[in-house]
Amino acid sequence: MSYLSGKKIKINFFLVHILFLALLGTILFVPDRVEVPSHIPFIAVTAVAELVIIALHKKENIRDIGCVVFIFFEVWELVTSKLVRESNYLIPSPENVLDIYITDRQLILQNIMTSTGFLAAGFITAVLAGLLLGVIVGWYKSLREIFMPIVKVITPIPPLIYSAYLVALLPTFRDASVAIIFLGVFWGMFLSVIFTVSSIDQKLLDSVSVLNLSQISIFLHILLPYSLPSVLARLSNSISVAFMVLISAEMLGGSSGMGWYIKYSTIYGEYDKTISGIILIAVYVTLLNVIINRLKKVLVPWDISAAEQ
Amino acid sequence: MASIEFKNVDFRYNNNKDENILHNVSFKIKEGEFVSIIGGSGCGKSTTLSLLSGLNHASGGDVTIDGKPVTGPGKDRGVVFQHYALFPWMRAKRNVEFGIKQVLKADKKTISEKAEKYLELVGLGGKGDLFPHQLSGGMQQRVAIARLLAMEPDILLMDEPFGAIDAKNRVALQELLLELLEKEEKKRSVVFVTHDIDEAILLSDRILFMRDHEIYRDLKVPFERPRSREEITVSNEYHEFRRELFDLFYDNDIHQQEKADEKQTAKVGRFSIGSAVGAVG
Numbered sequence A: 001m002s003y004l005s006g007k008k009i010k011i012n013f014f015l016v017h018i019l020f021l022a023l024l025g026t027i028l029f030v031p032d033r034v035e036v037p038s039h040i041p042f043i044a045v046t047a048v049a050e051l052v053i054i055a056l057h058k059k060e061n062i063r064d065i066g067c068v069v070f071i072f073f074e075v076w077e078l079v080t081s082k083l084v085r086e087s088n089y090l091i092p093s094p095e096n097v098l099d100i101y102i103t104d105r106q107l108i109l110q111n112i113m114t115s116t117g118f119l120a121a122g123f124i125t126a127v128l129a130g131l132l133l134g135v136i137v138g139w140y141k142s143l144r145e146i147f148m149p150i151v152k153v154i155t156p157i158p159p160l161i162y163s164a165y166l167v168a169l170l171p172t173f174r175d176a177s178v179a180i181i182f183l184g185v186f187w188g189m190f191l192s193v194i195f196t197v198s199s200i201d202q203k204l205l206d207s208v209s210v211l212n213l214s215q216i217s218i219f220l221h222i223l224l225p226y227s228l229p230s231v232l233a234r235l236s237n238s239i240s241v242a243f244m245v246l247i248s249a250e251m252l253g254g255s256s257g258m259g260w261y262i263k264y265s266t267i268y269g270e271y272d273k274t275i276s277g278i279i280l281i282a283v284y285v286t287l288l289n290v291i292i293n294r295l296k297k298v299l300v301p302w303d304i305s306a307a308e309q
Numbered sequence B: 001m002a003s004i005e006f007k008n009v010d011f012r013y014n015n016n017k018d019e020n021i022l023h024n025v026s027f028k029i030k031e032g033e034f035v036s037i038i039g040g041s042g043c044g045k046s047t048t049l050s051l052l053s054g055l056n057h058a059s060g061g062d063v064t065i066d067g068k069p070v071t072g073p074g075k076d077r078g079v080v081f082q083h084y085a086l087f088p089w090m091r092a093k094r095n096v097e098f099g100i101k102q103v104l105k106a107d108k109k110t111i112s113e114k115a116e117k118y119l120e121l122v123g124l125g126g127k128g129d130l131f132p133h134q135l136s137g138g139m140q141q142r143v144a145i146a147r148l149l150a151m152e153p154d155i156l157l158m159d160e161p162f163g164a165i166d167a168k169n170r171v172a173l174q175e176l177l178l179e180l181l182e183k184e185e186k187k188r189s190v191v192f193v194t195h196d197i198d199e200a201i202l203l204s205d206r207i208l209f210m211r212d213h214e215i216y217r218d219l220k221v222p223f224e225r226p227r228s229r230e231e232i233t234v235s236n237e238y239h240e241f242r243r244e245l246f247d248l249f250y251d252n253d254i255h256q257q258e259k260a261d262e263k264q265t266a267k268v269g270r271f272s273i274g275s276a277v278g279a280v281g
């Protein structure tokens, strides 16, 4: 048994590096059948991937993931520039896609900034408002009994439904986008905090009672930290919703932002731009999630479930 | 200033109006007195404390402190619960400081030093930076005790405070409590729930034994203060008194058993009548 598993690890261990070398060989030595921009960016990306695999070699699965990625790159490179006779504009080569990040970098950067600005404004206000109002409404039974049923009706409404109306209603596209993100994130957050606060442990309440805390102290020192872990747990989900809503709004009615960029390049048949935009969004959302996970560790070090992640 | 009186107190929980948890309970605790409550599990010890701390309100009768009825929690009283009740998001020391801040307006440094001192006293010096989930159950309980002592209330309400603590630390904490109470000028009253007879004898002036929703016995501990464990445990009196308390517990067990049997016979009786009627019908 141990012999078998040992052997398996060994094969895996080399496979990813063999695939890397094969990919490198393909890029460098197999002649291109069609004209593509410089190979250097693609080689750089591949090399970075290999370096990451080496750096994270202790992590389980990293080599398996690497194998899949390299095989994907290999196939992509082969079918778009090495084996075909004519370039198919619907499926651009990796060289073409990467080239966009160089030639079109100013426009891309500008659009990312726009989207980030909208996202930050809508998302941060929604989370803070959801937390503060949720704590207050969750704490007072009379408020809770009024708002809970209303919130339960509103929360399941898909936020995109508002978008066309909000674009018409609000003066600028920026206001509309921020409002849509806000509505997409706020209600779920609000409901979850109300629920968390209203189901607070009786033992905890007893120790709060006997300490004779002021209402402000209860909010600041008890209820806010108490609901923070559940807010942070929701955050990755919320940011995905916010981003989805924003990109859709931009595609529907925007004149800037990543959603607009992708839609615009698709309309004009510039699919290399489309694909580079999609990849960029994937990287962007992943980075946001990494930041959120860091935030969890910094903000709620007492939360056992967060510490274990 | 801290005398306590229960006068004909009845209590029922709101979610179970049929069962009298306390029935006609009356006792007085003088200022500076240390009173332990003992009795079988579920006899109403924690409930009695909750009426004193103001978390629950008597359904009948009066609970008063210095003649004034208890209407809710107050800064004159401090509580250690049977379960640990620290705030998970505060480090151990912050938990103690937070308690102090509720009763003492002082600068950060004073409060910090005070918290440090009491953590040291309960044997947790150097552990102040840990979160409750990083401490063992007994350690968490000791932090809660440190918080109570640091708040220096007139009345200490302690519900099996040493229950989860190992023998060595338990002895140390009992001694600490005796020492703290004796060396201070201000006289503090203590109501202390425990299952440990020796602990009750060592610490208290009086012991209330609860049974069937009532105070069944009110016993004076026959030792003067200050007292030490070594001194009292060698005396004959100690063993006689201990014996008396054990008998109470033992009688209690028999009593509970009889009550259970009675209920059983009552059920069986009804059942047989029922089936007889059924047979006739």
Ligand SMILES: Nc1ncnc2c1ncn2[C@@H]1O[C@H](COP(=O)(O)OP(=O)(O)OP(=O)(O)O)[C@@H](O)[C@H]1O
Residues within 6 Å of the ligand: B013, B015, B016, B021, B040, B041, B042, B043, B044, B045, B046, B047, B048, B082
């Ligand atoms: N919140 C509650 N709601 C309803 N009944 C309760 C509640 N808390 C306790 N009781 C009941 O009141 C009775 C007395 O409970 P209490 O907690 O005072 O017992 P205790 O003497 O402290 O027991 P133990 O030694 O096990 O801690 C029990 O029969 C219990 O079932």
Ligand SMILES: [Mg+2]
Residues within 6 Å of the ligand: B045, B046, B047, B082, B159
């Ligand atoms: Mg109890």
